[in-house]
Structures are given as C-alpha cells and as structure tokens.
Amino acid sequence: MDTAQITPGSRFVDPKVLARIGSLDLLARTVVDGFINGLHKAPYLGVSIDFAEHRGYMPGDDIRFIDWRVFARTDRFYVKQFEADTNTNFSVLFDVSRSMSFGSKGITKLDYGRFLAACLTYFCTKQRDRVGIVTFDDDIVARVPPSAKHLEVVLHTLDRIQAGRPGSFERPLFKATEFFKRRGILLVISDFYDEPQVVVDALKPLRYGGNDVMVFHVLDPAEIDFPYDDATSFQDLETERKMPVVPEKLREQYRQLIQEHISTLSKLCGQNRIDYALFNTAQSLDHALFQFLAMRAKLSRMR
Amino acid sequence: MGLLAPLFLLGLTALAVPVIIHMIQRERKEVIEFPSLMFIRKIPFHSFRRQRIRHWFLLLLRCAALALLVVAFTRPFIRSPALAAVTAGAGEVVILLDRSYSMGHGDRWQRAKEEALDVINGLAADDRATVILFDSGAEASARSTTNRASLTGLVNDAEVSAGVTRYGPALKLAEGIFEGSDLPRLEAVLISDFQRTGVESANGVRFPDGTELRPVSVMPDDLSGTANVSVAGVLFQREYFSGRERVVVTARLTNRGDEPIDDLEVGFEMDGREVEMLTADLPPNGSATVDFAAVTLGDAPMTGAVRVERDALPTDDVFYFVVSPGQVVTVLLIGNARGAGEANLFLSRALGIGSSPAFDIRTTTIDTFNASDLAGRQVVILNDAPPPVGQAGLALREFVENGGGLFVASGERSVWPQDGLDLLPGRLGPPTDRDGRGGSVGFVDYSHPVFELFSAPRSGDVTTARFFRYRSVEPYDTTAVLARFDDDSPALTERQVGDGRVLLWASTVNNFWNDLALKPVFLPFVHRLTEYLAAYTPPTAWFSAGQVLNLTEQQVGLGEGGLVAADYVVMSPSGERIPVDVGDRTGFIDLDEQGLYEVHDANAAEVQPLNLAVNVDLSESDLTAVDPDELASAVTGRVGGERDSSAPVREVSAEDLERRQAFWWYLLVSAFCLFVAETVVSNRLSRTTLSAD
Numbered sequence: 001m002d003t004a005q006i007t008p009g010s011r012f013v014d015p016k017v018l019a020r021i022g023s024l025d026l027l028a029r030t031v032v033d034g035f036i037n038g039l040h041k042a043p044y045l046g047v048s049i050d051f052a053e054h055r056g057y058m059p060g061d062d063i064r065f066i067d068w069r070v071f072a073r074t075d076r077f078y079v080k081q082f083e084a085d086t087n088t089n090f091s092v093l094f095d096v097s098r099s100m101s102f103g104s105k106g107i108t109k110l111d112y113g114r115f116l117a118a119c120l121t122y123f124c125t126k127q128r129d130r131v132g133i134v135t136f137d138d139d140i141v142a143r144v145p146p147s148a149k150h151l152e153v154v155l156h157t158l159d160r161i162q163a164g165r166p167g168s169f170e171r172p173l174f175k176a177t178e179f180f181k182r183r184g185i186l187l188v189i190s191d192f193y194d195e196p197q198v199v200v201d202a203l204k205p206l207r208y209g210g211n212d213v214m215v216f217h218v219l220d221p222a223e224i225d226f227p228y229d230d231a232t233s234f235q236d237l238e239t240e241r242k243m244p245v246v247p248e249k250l251r252e253q254y255r256q257l258i259q260e261h262i263s264t265l266s267k268l269c270g271q272n273r274i275d276y277a278l279f280n281t282a283q284s285l286d287h288a289l290f291q292f293l294a295m296r297a298k299l300s301r302m303r
Numbered sequence: 304m305g306l307l308a309p310l311f312l313l314g315l316t317a318l319a320v321p322v323i324i325h326m327i328q329r330e331r332k333e334v335i336e337f338p339s340l341m342f343i344r345k346i347p348f349h350s351f352r353r354q355r356i357r358h359w360f361l362l363l364l365r366c367a368a369l370a371l372l373v374v375a376f377t378r379p380f381i382r383s384p385a386l387a388a389v390t391a392g393a394g395e396v397v398i399l400l401d402r403s404y405s406m407g408h409g410d411r412w413q414r415a416k417e418e419a420l421d422v423i424n425g426l427a428a429d430d431r432a433t434v435i436l437f438d439s440g441a442e443a444s445a446r447s448t449t450n451r452a453s454l455t456g457l458v459n460d461a462e463v464s465a466g467v468t469r470y471g472p473a474l475k476l477a478e479g480i481f482e483g484s485d486l487p488r489l490e491a492v493l494i495s496d497f498q499r500t501g502v503e504s505a506n507g508v509r510f511p512d513g514t515e516l517r518p519v520s521v522m523p524d525d526l527s528g529t530a531n532v533s534v535a536g537v538l539f540q541r542e543y544f545s546g547r548e549r550v551v552v553t554a555r556l557t558n559r560g561d562e563p564i565d566d567l568e569v570g571f572e573m574d575g576r577e578v579e580m581l582t583a584d585l586p587p588n589g590s591a592t593v594d595f596a597a598v599t600l601g602d603a604p605m606t607g608a609v610r611v612e613r614d615a616l617p618t619d620d621v622f623y624f625v626v627s628p629g630q631v632v633t634v635l636l637i638g639n640a641r642g643a644g645e646a647n648l649f650l651s652r653a654l655g656i657g658s659s660p661a662f663d664i665r666t667t668t669i670d671t672f673n674a675s676d677l678a679g680r681q682v683v684i685l686n687d688a689p690p691p692v693g694q695a696g697l698a699l700r701e702f703v704e705n706g707g708g709l710f711v712a713s714g715e716r717s718v719w720p721q722d723g724l725d726l727l728p729g730r731l732g733p734p735t736d737r738d739g740r741g742g743s744v745g746f747v748d749y750s751h752p753v754f755e756l757f758s759a760p761r762s763g764d765v766t767t768a769r770f771f772r773y774r775s776v777e778p779y780d781t782t783a784v785l786a787r788f789d790d791d792s793p794a795l796t797e798r799q800v801g802d803g804r805v806l807l808w809a810s811t812v813n814n815f816w817n818d819l820a821l822k823p824v825f826l827p828f829v830h831r832l833t834e835y836l837a838a839y840t841p842p843t844a845w846f847s848a849g850q851v852l853n854l855t856e857q858q859v860g861l862g863e864g865g866l867v868a869a870d871y872v873v874m875s876p877s878g879e880r881i882p883v884d885v886g887d888r889t890g891f892i893d894l895d896e897q898g899l900y901e902v903h904d905a906n907a908a909e910v911q912p913l914n915l916a917v918n919v920d921l922s923e924s925d926l927t928a929v930d931p932d933e934l935a936s937a938v939t940g941r942v943g944g945e946r947d948s949s950a951p952v953r954e955v956s957a958e959d960l961e962r963r964q965a966f967w968w969y970l971l972v973s974a975f976c977l978f979v980a981e982t983v984v985s986n987r988l989s990r991t992t993l994s995a996d
Contacts, residue, residue, distance in 0.1 A: 099338035099339050100338075102336070102337070102338040109338075191338060191339075193338060193339040193341055194341075220338070223337075223338060228335065232333060232334065232335055233334045233335070234334070234335050234336075234337045234340055234343065235334050235335065235336050235337065236337065236338075236339055236340040237336050237337065237338050237339070238338075238339065239340075241340065242334060243340055243343060243344070245343060250343065250346045253346045254342050254343060254346065257342040257345060257346070258342055261342070
C-alpha cells in the first residue's frame with residue numbers, strides 16, 4: 001500500500017467508533033435542503049413513501065397521484081402529496097482556540113474534537129450528505145464549504161489545525177452565519193469558555209437560519225474535577241494571566257461553578273432547540289458518540 | 304542597656320517574612336497551565352482567605368523567634384550599677400613563684416609553696432588566676448583559669464630548679480596577662496626570697512595602672528641564717544711527669560657569711576671516687592683556695608667534683624667538672640738556612656710556654672724541608688724564608704688545602720718569586736723602612752679570633768709595638784686584612800686555601816724589624832694565631848645551668864663519623880632520658896640540672912660516653928635580699944605596690960561587659976526553642992486545617 005495516498009487526517013477516523021455507531025443514522029431533526037434523495041426531510045413535498053397531504057387536482061398534475069378512494073367518497077379529484085427526502089449539508093464548526101489544546105490525561109480536547117469531527121464527517125459522507133468544516137478562534141480560521149467530495153479536504157483541514165489564539169464566539173459564529181444559506185446540520189465543537197448566554201446568543205443566528213445545530217461541549221476531566229492539591233500559580237492558556245491558587249480551598253466552589261455552567265448551557269440550548277452534549281475526554285469516544293446519536297434518534301422518533 | 308552591634312537591628316525588617324508567609328502562603332514555583340481561569344476568578348475565596356491572618360499565635364511565635372534572633376546578633380548588654388558592683392569583685396590574680404635554686408635554702412621553698420596555696424585558696428569564685436614559675440625564665444602552665452585544682456596541682460608539683468633569680472621575664476609575662484585581661488581588679492602576688500641579683504632584670508617592667516603587686520618574702524627575719532659557703536670554681540694546672548700528664552685541681556671557695564669558718568671540709572672526687580679530703584679556713588665574706596694533689600690523667604676525659612660541707616643552701620656546695628687530656632698543637636717551624644736559630648728564638652720560646660694547649664714544635668730549615676716533615680703537623684710556620692720549591696712546595700700546598708695552617712712571617716729572606724707557590728694572601732713587595740720611632744699597627748680587626756683576646760680594655764695592646772721595617776703587601780680581592788700599619792699597609796692578611804688557612808705577617812716575629820717580640824702581647828698573639836691556624840677548640844670543663852647545648856658540636860669522646868641526633872642517648876643527672884630529636888630543636892638539649900650529663904652513642908655501646916658537667920650560676924649564691932616593697936614600687940609605680948584607693952576603678956568596656964554577660968547566648972537558645980515550638984504548632988495547625996477541610 002502506498003502510504004503517500006493516505007489522507008493525512010484519516011487517522012482521526014476511528015474504525016472502532018464507526019463500527020459502534022454504524023447501526024445509527026445522523027438524521028437532521030429539522031427539514032434540510034438537499035439535492036438528491038436522502039435520509040433527511042426536505043422542505044418540499046416530493047417523492048417518498050411518507051404521505052404528507054391531499055390537494056385538489058390541478059390541470060397538469062400527474063394523474064397517477066390522484067387518490068381514487070377520496071374521489072369515491074367525495075366525487076372530487078384530489079391528488080396525494082408525499083414528504084420529500086433529501087440529503088443535507090453537514091458542517092462542523094470547530095473551536096481551535098488555545099484553550100482547546102489542554103489535556104491532562106494525554107489526549108487534548110482538540111484531538112478529541114478532531115476524532116469527533118472526523119468520525120461524524122465520514123459517517124455523514126456515507127449517508128450521502130455533503131460535508132464541510134469551519135474552524136474558528138476569535139475569527140474564522142479556515143473554511144471548507146460543504147460538498148459530497150470534501151471528505152478528504154475536511155480531513156486535511158482537521159489535520160492542519162493548530163490551537164494558538166484566544167477564542168470567542170460572537171464574531172466568528174456571526175460570520176459563519178453567512179456561509180450557511182442552505183439549511184443543514186451544524187455541529188459546533190468547543191469547550192465553551194464564555195458565559196452560556198453569550199454562547200447561545202452566538203448560536204442563535206445559526207439556529208434561526210433553519211439549521212439543525214448540535215453542540216458538543218468537550219471538557220477535560222481536570223476541568224470538571226479540578227484535582228489539583230498544592231497551592232501554586234495557574235496560568236490562563238488564552239490570556240496568559242497568572243493567578244496564585246490554593247486548589248484545596250476552592251475546589252468545591254470550582255466544581256459547583258463548572259456544573260452550573262454546564263447545566264445553564266444545556267438548558268439554554270434546549271430552550272433554543274439546540275442539541276447539547278457534554279463530552280468528557282476521559283470517556284471513550286465511541287461510547288459517548290453512540291449515546292448521543294441514540295438519544296438523538298430517540299428524540300427524532302418522539303417528534 | 305546597650306548594644307554592641309546596633310546595626311543588626313535592621314534585621315528586624317525580617318519580621319515581615321512570617322507576615323508575608325501568612326498573607327500569601329507558600330507557593331510552588333512551577334506554574335500550572337489551565338484552559339481558562341474564568342471560574343477561578345469568580346471565586347472570591349483566594350483573595351479573601353489568603354489575606355486573612357488566621358493563626359495569630361503562630362504569627363506571634365514566628366515574629367518573636369525572629370526578633371530574638373536579631374536582638375541576639377546585636378549583642379546586648381546591661382550597664383547597670385548593680386551589675387557593675389557584682390562584677391567589680393572579680394579579679395585577675397597572677398601568682399609569681401620563685402623557683403631559683405636559692406629557694407632551696409632552708410625551708411624557703413616549702414614556705415613559698417604554702418604561701419602560693421594560701422593565695423589560691425583565698426581566690427573568689429569569679430577570680431581568674433595564673434601561676435608563673437620563674438627563675439631566669441618564666442613559665443605559665445595554667446593561664447588565667449578558674450580551675451583551682453589545676454593551680455594547686457601546679458604548685459604542688461613545682462620543684463626548685465638550678466636556675467638563678469631573674470624577676471624581669473616573670474614580671475613581663477604577668478604584665479602581658481594583665482594587659483590581656485578584662486577583669487576590673489588586677490593583682491600580682493610575688494613569692495620570692497627577693498635576691499638583689501635578680502632585681503636589675505626588672506627594669507622597664509611596668510604593670511598597668513591599678514594593678515596591685517603584693518610581695519611575699521620567704522626570707523627569714525633573722526638574716527644571720529643567710530650565711531652561705533659555695534664552691535666558686537676550679538682551676539687546672541697541667542704538668543708532665545715521667546711522660547704522663549698530670550693535673551692539679553685548685554678549688555676556690557667563698558664564704559658569704561659574716562662569720563669566719565674554720566676547718567671546713569673540702570672533698571675532691573675523680574670519676575666518682577673520693578680522692579682527697581682537705582680542710583680550709585674561710586674568712587667572713589671572703590674566699591680561699593684549696594690545692595689538691597696532682598692526678599694523673601689517662602687517655603679519656605675524667606669527671607670530677609669538689610664538695611664542701613652541706614649547708615643551708617646545698618646546691619652551690621658542689622662543683623662538677625670534666626678534665627680532658629691536654630691538647631697538643633703540632634707545629635713545624637721552617638727557618639732560613641742561615642741564622643735560623645736566632646730568627647726562631649722568640650717564636651719557639653713563646654710556643655714552648657703553652658700548656659693549654661701545649662705546642663709540639665719541630666724545627667727545620669727551608670733547605671732541608673721535605674714532604675715527610677709535614678706528617679702529623681697541624682701548623683707550618685715559614686719564618687723569614689723563601690717558599691719551598693719542587694715536591695716540597697707541592698706537598699706544602701696539598702697540606703694547606705687539606706686543612707693545615709700556614710703562617711708566613713716576612714723578613715729579609717722572604718723573597719717570594721712570581722712563579723712561586725700561590726699560597727700567600729697577597730703579592731709580597733719590597734721592604735719598607737720607617738725612620739725615626741718607626742711605625743705601628745694602626746688598625747686591628749678585633750672581631751677576628753686572633754685579636755679577639757685583646758678586644759677588652761687592658762687586655763693587651765698590639766699598637767704599642769714599633770715597626771721599623773716591613774714588607775709591602777698587595778692583598779688580593781678575596782683576602783681579609785686583619786691588621787694594618789699606620790700607613791695603611793697590610794700587617795696581617797688571611798687567605799683561605801682549600802680547607803686550610805694562610806696568614807701572612809708583613810714583618811718579622813723576632814726583634815730584627817720590630818719590637819713586637821719584646822711586648823707582653825707577643826705571647827698571647829702567637830698562641831692565638833697558632834691555635835687559630837690549627838683550628839683548635841678547647842674542651843669545655845663545665846657548663847652553666849640554663850645553657851643550651853648543640854650536641855653535634857660536642858663529638859669529643861664519641862665515635863667517629865657524623866652522628867645524627869637520633870644516635871644520641873642523653874641522660875640527665877637525675878637519671879631521666881632527655882629527648883634530643885624534638886622538632887626543629889633536634890640535637891639541642893637544655894642543661895637545666897646541676898650535675899653530670901651523659902651522652903651515649905647509641906651505635907657504639909663500647910665507646911665511653913661523653914660527660915658534660917653543669918654547675919649553677921654562683922651569682923645566685925649571694926643571698927643578699929632587697930626590700931620587697933622597693934621592687935613592688937618599681938613595678939607598680941606606687942609605694943609598696945598597693946592599690947591606690949583614690950584611683951578610679953578600672954572601667955569595664957562595653958565589649959567586656961557584653962562578653963561577661965553573654966545575653967546573646969540565652970537569646971539564641973530562646974529563639975531556637977521558639978522555632979521548635981513554631982514547627983510543632985504549625986504542623987499541628989496544618990493537620991487540623993486539612994482534616995477540617
């Protein structure tokens with residue numbers, strides 16, 4: 001096998017993950033635009049097996065869709081209309097701010113996010129969805145528009161990602177809104193170190209554009225548990241500001257604050273029909289992703 | 304309250320350290336990178352909790368420990384009148400105990416030791432004392448100590464020495480102790496028999512102001528007991544009888560008492576056996592001599608002693624000596640073939656008189672002189688003769704180079720050709736005539752052994768001789784000119800040739816050209832000159848106690864060859880073995896005891912040991928005492944040496960006060976205790992806090 005033909009980012013596509021989630025589908029919870037038939041509901045009525053409605057026959061309608069049973073009852077011509085199934089755009093909005101490079105147990109949040117993005121992108125490609133990616137910190141860093149042929153480009157982009165600058169949400173996500181004219185699935189991967197309201201406010205334009213927005217909140221276990229003991233100085237990775245900290249004195253309050261942050265963010269996302277999922281990098285990726293997709297599939301059925 | 308080093312108070316700023324530690328707590332130096340501090344910043348805990356002092360007791364403990372440490376370094380002391388009164392009682396007491404041999408008179412030594420012990424027993428608890436044992440030297444074994452047992456032991460172990468009384472070194476040593484003392488009261492106790500002979504050495508000694516000198520005399524009140532007979536010395540008169548050398552020993556006795564002594568028994572011993580016992584009558588404050596029968600000497604030196612009846616001071620009742628066989632200097636006198644007998648007359652007569660050493664003279668002429676004549680000769684005198692030539696000349700040169708002595712006396716026939724023997728100290732020129740009263744010797748090097756004898760006043764004047772003719776001499780650069788005529792022409796010159804010496808006399812040694820031979824100095828001049836050329840060293844019949852002897856210079860009687868100090872075994876008169884290889888004093892021994900020392904050659908047991916006789920200095924036999932207060936006044940500058948009550952009390956310096964009080968020590972110990980307590984308390988508090996959290 002010629003190694004030169006291997007896509008650099010393909011190492012992020014974990015067969016183990018794909019095998020685990022292979023029995024599921026990533027379905028858009030909202031109607032999405034597409035060009036071909038697919039798994040997702042299109043905003044239009046089209047050819048599918050899902051009945052949508054009846055309407056009165058208009059000259060030019062294909063007589064094959066006349067519902068003869070209704071004609072027998074009402075003596076009027078009605079044609080049956082069906083839901084349209086389509087494929088969709090799957091785009092990853094990947095936070096590559098400096099804080100994502102943190103990792104206390106070997107794997108960084110950035111790498112964890114890469115695996116998530118790569119696996120889901122590959123997964124969606126197999127669903128015949130178009131895939132793209134936008135990386136951002138406090139601005140747009142790289143953009144790959146959705147395309148059915150862009151899997152390799154996305155993987156390349158994931159491979160080249162470097163976390164180096166401080167991040168924010170308002171400006172880059174507002175800019176990203178311009179990229180998504182067609183409704184699709186948007187996956188935002190970030191550690192969301194900002195006020196939940198600010199984060200959700202930044203996500204709202206995407207959501208209001210008709211996109212199905214998913215939020216993957218990736219955190220390191222050290223960020224959740226704060227396991228430090230000795231009094232020492234902590235340095236903010238993004239602002240580089242140092243602060244003397246006695247961990248044992250504030251551990252509980254920290255844990256309380258981070259849990260409040262998570263729950264608030266989750267709650268606000270829910271209120272805005274944004275799917276929220278917390279990923280702990282200590283968790284195995286396949287298990288976490290399977291849980292998320294299963295939950296999403298369940299919600300889709302409930303709808 | 305005072306501080307010796309107040310600048311250390313700046314260290315109190317270190318008190319901020321525990322406060323700072325309390326405020327910020329100890330932090331690790333490494334920095335932990337964290338994704339975001341947005342949550343930590345929201346917690347008011349860190350800014351509040353750290354800046355609050357929780358353990359006031361711990362803080363006070365740390366501050367107190369640091370403060371004590373700083374104050375200890377400032378070396379505080381208290382200058383209170385009450386404390387000064389307490390410390391004024393402490394004194395520096397120096398006990399000077401005379402151990403010269405005159406202290407062996409009667410019960411003086413016992414009384415002196417009792418007096419010294421009384422002083423020691425009377426010392427206050429905070430007094431420091433020193434015992435100085437002195438004779439001609441001074442020794443302070445336990446210096447400025449409060450150890451009474453050590454001082455008492457020192458006094459009890461002390462013995463009378465063979466030395467003489469010299470107050471100077473002992474008082475000087477005491478002066479040094481007083482000057483180095485920080486105690487307010489200085490007191491010296493001088494226990495002695497206060498012999499006048501030792502007072503002169505105390506000139507220039509002056510104790511510090513306020514020092515009290517308390518003289519304690521052990522002289523009896525009744526001075527009639529000071530009568531003392533001593534053997535002042537012996538003289539040897541050598542003579543030859545039937546080819547054997549005999550010596551007549553004459554002893555000189557002195558009576559320092561006011562009463563005449565009749566029929567004093569005087570014993571004479573040779574090699575440990577009593578040879579003769581005579582009686583002598585001694586006038587009051589006078590002396591007498593006793594001649595013993597002649598003793599025939601053998602080949603080896605003999606030891607001898609002269610004893611008188613034992614009196615109150617037995618040390619000077621005996622006089623030891625060593626009689627060595629008479630030394631002979633062999634001389635070859637070479638004269639001119641014509642009239643040699645007349646020319647050699649004065650010289651041969653002068654050398655024939657000598658007995659210590661004796662001079663063995665062999666006479667020949669320059670014509671008959673040959674190399675075999677030099678055998679066994681130490682000195683060759685070439686009297687008014689030209690130099691030998693041929694084999695004889697070469698033999699003479701070899702003789703000188705091997706250590707022989709050559710004396711060349713110039714005269715009418717002393718023509719030294721240019722190609723003659725190169726032995727002279729200079730080029731011999733033609734005769735110079737001095738008209739009228741003639742010339743005289745104008746310069747004499749009295750430091751030279753030849754003329755050293757005449758250096759003292761009235762010991763002979765070589766300048767009285769008149770010189771009517773002498774040869775001019777042009778000395779070489781390496782030549783030493785020992786005497787010059789009044790016209791600056793060299794009279795006596797010396798040159799070293801190989802191991803030997805050559806002396807050139809520019810005139811005759813008879814009455815042909817000068818009248819030196821008719822002067823009294825001629826005889827000692829010729830004797831000294833010949834002894835010098837023969838490198839003659841007279842054997843020492845006795846040494847004085849206190850002398851230091853270099854053994855390597857005393858090889859008479861020991862085996863041949865260069866001996867090293869380790870080869871010597873020296874036994875003192877008391878039978879103790881004396882080490883002779885101690886550090887850089889290897890080969891030197893101190894002759895401290897009176898009597899006969901024996902020096903054995905460890906490598907040759909069959910060789911008779913070298914005996915060294917040591918006698919005490921008889922100046923100590925004069926028991927005349929000086930008024931003790933006179934000496935005390937001279938040393939202290941006050942009558943009787945007592946303390947001047949009006950004199951201000953010696954002020955104790957701040958350094959002395961601080962050193963005596965030594966508060967810094969207690970402060971340091973307290974600080975250490977506080978630090979230990981702080982460690983315990985902080986550990987306990989830390990555990991309590993952690994478990995509570």
